């Protein structure tokens with residue numbers, strides 16, 4: 001099955017969760033170097049857009065994900081725009097810095113990561129959602145992971161996703177929860 005991503009971190013995370021039951025091929029594995037459009041204004045829209053693009057070209061079952069960090073005090077921003085929060089061409093460091101600046105002096109630090117997976121199987125479309133609630137730290141806590149991991153602390157834990165490490169993150173993350181639903185569906 002094609003997982004419409006070139007993010008090695010994500011491919012590794014999802015493959016680990018599937019426990020080797022399904023062989024995943026990344027876009028690179030199937031030779032797709034296209035810049036797949038992600039121009040919808042919702043996570044659902046973007047995930048479907050990517051999955052449909054791959055399905056139309058390769059005709060195989062596939063899935064795509066889209067993730068956003070939704071911050072309560074910012075009315076759900078950066079949300080679907082999480083990847084380019086600090087502007088086009090900016091990296092995770094700049095995105096995190098912008099978020100920390102926006103939240104300076106704010107006591108409401110509640111946030112959630114939300115992942116939507118769009119699956120196309122035998123021509124039919126399905127959506128799966130995973131959410132992890134938590135809060136935005138005042139300062140980075142470095143470690144493993146990527147993106148906003150150094151500043152997101154999941155509820156019930158003392159440290160950031162980055163400090164907790166991939167093993168813990170893979171058990172409780174937004175993506176883990178969405179993938180669990182996907183795997184449950186595929187098993188049926």
Ligand code: IMP
Pocket residue numbers: 065066067068069082083084092095145146147148149161173175
């Ligand atoms: P995308 O949907 O995977 O492209 O992710 C959108 C943005 O959210 C990017 O800036 C990612 O770095 C960030 N992001 C996605 N998943 C995670 C995660 O598990 N931890 C931290 N940041 C993430």
